Amino acid sequence: MNARGGTAGWPLARVLPLVSVALVAAPALVGGAYSLAASVGVVGAGAADAAWSDGWRVLLTPETWRSLAWTAITSAIATLIALATAVFIGVRLRSSPMGRWLAVAPIAVPHVAAALAAILLLGQSGLVSRLAVGVGLTSVPADFPALAYNASAVALIATMAWKEFPFLALTVLAVLDTRGSALEESAQTLGATRIQAFRRITWPLLWRGVAPAVIAVYAFLLGTYEMPALLGPSDPVPFPVLTLERSTDPDLQRRGEAHVLALTALAATLALVAVHQRLRAASGDGD
């Protein structure tokens, strides 16, 4: 960046970005600082009777780690499915206006609505289960496999993937649009199969473009509340649900635990940002 008024002491062009970065970071910094203070019982409801370490004891319970691991795994599976769908649509349907339209349609559906629709569709007494009875696959709806409210989380993963793939598809389409298909075409002219062309040319170029979006989607799914609250199991408790449970626990002295869990989620997200930075550096794209 080359500011024109460089000798004027406080060049606007240099200060403005700093101000905007500070504005963007302020809520996270203030929130993080507050949670840190609340986690050691300095502020917050019930703080007066709590010892500083009460909240942090939540990190010693296996429930916390089971919950975090379960959320990390289901979110990862959903992210991968969303990515695969986005890449498929981007590569195969990019020249079709209809395909492009389909790829972004779910963006307009709120997460809560998507989750409720998933219950009506995939719940054990939902539409699919009733159709299965109708065509004689099962005799009663209860014979249909449980897809919602259970640890294998098929309905939850499907909903998360369905809600997130359009965001990735938009990124994939944007990356593909900026560089046309000349490279793949020449590769195929030189005898590469379509799969080889995809693997050796399209994917490596695509990955550099979409990696930040994939990390953003994963970070979002780790922290999102509505979908796991409506579709998730009661054991393990999805991590965002566990956090809110502690924050509304009838025992005021457990508020500190909610803040420790929130800080844990923040640490997980920061770790993802670090991974992202490494990825960029490794691909020689660091700036």
Added chain:
Amino acid sequence: MSKTHSTAARLVCAAMAVTAGGACGRSDLRSTAAADMHALVMASWDSVVAQARGTSVVWRMWRGDPSINAYVDGWVAPRLRERFGIQLDAVEGQGAEIVNALVTEREAGRSRGVASLLWINGETFAQLRAEHLLAGPWAGRLPNGSCVDSASSYVARDFEQDPAGYESPWGTVQFALIFDTARTPHPPRSVEELSRWIRAHPGRFTHDQGFTGITFLKGVMYAVGGGVQRFQGGFSEARYLEGRDSLFDWLRALTPDFWRAGRTYPPDVAAMHRMFANGEIDFTMSHNHNEVATKVAQGVLPPTARALLLREGTIANTHFVGIPFNAPNPAGAMVVADFLLSPEAQAEKMRPDRWGDGTVCAPIRVAGDWRNAFSDSARHRLALPADSLRRYARPEIAPEYHARLLADWRRIFRRAGS
């Protein structure tokens, strides 16, 4: 410990004051609000009403039921506007959320908060009082308070706590199971019959993980743990552990025959209503004995759904309205609370096709016409008869029982599937 606490708290307050433009000083905030409240309570009621005219009142309340919202927004609000010139804005916020919001407002130094009225009871009242977040006492000042059935232990006590004028009663509800006469023509009528029914119908019964589910379990704890009187008179660790163990024995014998073998539980009663209506389970439950009437009218539950009370009794309680310590408009809040207690507002609220919420007024203490309106309001083909409600009502016990039962149930039963 407490000294380091307060020093550190002051540091955090100072840091927050710089960023949020507020100022800390709990005691200052409280004394200003207390002085305002004191002046209001000493003033004549006419001057309270005059102060309230032309103001608006933000009411933080649970907004999860369309019938309740319709009563508040479509019936109460227009009347407050016409008669008192008060603009009522009901906003979402319940239980622990209210406590968290008020604690945050206090720490940010907001001597004028957002809400002037809160819908609360039980553990929320206990937490708000423990954190000194309620203004008062003021409830004894309301003219319509003369109708309140103060002789009833259900109305005069809130989970065994003395409201002490810091909250004003609004309505009463009683826990009920909901079944479908088309599917279950002969439903169980006692805890023992329910146990047998669950064993004979595996996968068709469950309870939710929220407030209603824990209230159901607490009711069973009364039944299998020697009756409610064992748990009355404040929280007792020893009696809690005995009651809990009897309840958990009952559960251990039955959860294998619960929905999904007790490996998972529905998140809330809304999910249970949905599963019940879809035929996935045969019972749902409600904290309100008349919810079945409003939910049938809304089409959420099938027309053949009915409420039932178990013979061992079901938990009845009263819900209240309170005024927060930093209410921007305590005069307006008092006028609203008073209107909510008027026989007219109480009778309308009782209608099962409206909300079906029980009254906190003693019929004997309201004028004759209204007494008839009360009994008319309670009449509905889906409503449970008033004398059975009275006969099977059991009081709430100290809020610690609920908190402990919730924590222990989560730790032991919610994890049972793993």
